[in-house]
Amino acid sequence: MMTELLSDRLNRPLRDLRISVTDRCNFRCTYCMPKEVYGDEYAFLPKSELLSLEEMTRLATIFVQMGVKKIRLTGGEPLLRNDLPEFVKMLRKIEGLEDIALTTNGLLLKKYGKSLYEVGLRRLNISLDALSKETFSKMNGRGIDPKLILENIDYAKNLGFSVKVNMVVQKGVNEQEIMPMSAYFKEKEITLRFIEFMDVGEDNNWSFQQVVTKKDILSKLLRHYQLTPVKANYYGEVAGRYCYENSHVEIGFITSVSESFCSSCTRARLSSDGKMYTCLFASNGYDLKELLRGNATNEELANAIWQIWNTRNDRYSDERTELTAKSRKKIGMSYIGG
Numbered sequence: 001m002m003t004e005l006l007s008d009r010l011n012r013p014l015r016d017l018r019i020s021v022t023d024r025c026n027f028r029c030t031y032c033m034p035k036e037v038y039g040d041e042y043a044f045l046p047k048s049e050l051l052s053l054e055e056m057t058r059l060a061t062i063f064v065q066m067g068v069k070k071i072r073l074t075g076g077e078p079l080l081r082n083d084l085p086e087f088v089k090m091l092r093k094i095e096g097l098e099d100i101a102l103t104t105n106g107l108l109l110k111k112y113g114k115s116l117y118e119v120g121l122r123r124l125n126i127s128l129d130a131l132s133k134e135t136f137s138k139m140n141g142r143g144i145d146p147k148l149i150l151e152n153i154d155y156a157k158n159l160g161f162s163v164k165v166n167m168v169v170q171k172g173v174n175e176q177e178i179m180p181m182s183a184y185f186k187e188k189e190i191t192l193r194f195i196e197f198m199d200v201g202e203d204n205n206w207s208f209q210q211v212v213t214k215k216d217i218l219s220k221l222l223r224h225y226q227l228t229p230v231k232a233n234y235y236g237e238v239a240g241r242y243c244y245e246n247s248h249v250e251i252g253f254i255t256s257v258s259e260s261f262c263s264s265c266t267r268a269r270l271s272s273d274g275k276m277y278t279c280l281f282a283s284n285g286y287d288l289k290e291l292l293r294g295n296a297t298n299e300e301l302a303n304a305i306w307q308i309w310n311t312r313n314d315r316y317s318d319e320r321t322e323l324t325a326k327s328r329k330k331i332g333m334s335y336i337g338g
Helices: 053-065 084-091 109-118 133-140 146-159 175-188 214-222 298-310 322-327
Strands: 016-020 070-074 099-104 123-127 162-169 191-196 227-230 240-244 250-254 267-270 275-277
Touching: 016 053, 053 070, 053 084, 053 267, 053 298, 070 084, 084 109, 109 146, 123 146, 133 146, 146 162, 162 175, 175 191, 175 214, 191 214, 214 227, 214 250
Parallel strands: 016 070, 016 267, 070 099, 099 123, 123 162, 162 191, 191 250
Antiparallel strands: 227 240, 240 250, 267 275
């Protein structure tokens, strides 16, 4: 099995795997799954097309043997998959896997949080875009009150989870929430990460004019706080991190638009129906499920992954323009995972 020195054409190693366990979500966030597109009649993947726990675990094991150290579980909304605790339990048995994390909107944490913690999950990224009920209700497309998510964040922290909160910032939508969010989560001693509005998929009517950049956000924050840059923990870390003065509390910035990090991207993505993607902004994936269900050996699967990664040359965010953002076909975030 090919497991040594796996890197792509730009010498980026394979270290992180994001597994989308479902394409379904109970939110209809305007920047991801707008309800005008993903309505009640929208045809999501049938269960037979989704990878089973055993299939996902088999692929994850091979990815780890090829250099992956960290796995993040995504969706859609991963907590809609009620066998998720069992999947985490299976992943925890993979030798060489150092970290498992989950990205969630947090709505179902009181239902599944305890069982996930009991099987060994310790890290959560919870999406929350506003403290204002009016703003958040509009953004999530379901009228959901942010108090529900805040209560579930507290619940998760009390269980013992390490929690980070992700906020997608859009100009004219929720930029007024930057300061209230930073003050709230600083007080709670929870890391808040500001995510620049990205042109993922084709359904969110993205434009540069809607992007609130790291520079813009940092300028607002520095009027109220003294912030110190923090060195990256590891090669390929996505978030640029800062620490509040006289505090261990951090904030982070994910700057796919204004400060691309393509040059150090170590992430592969596996969709819920078994396609491998080498970029969040990919147009096409590589079907590993066909190999899985065609009785491929582990060596054949590893060789396919090797070939895909070895020929990878994605650097979309380096090359993004308004024209390419509008003209290039891209897979939806709810399908590929964030």
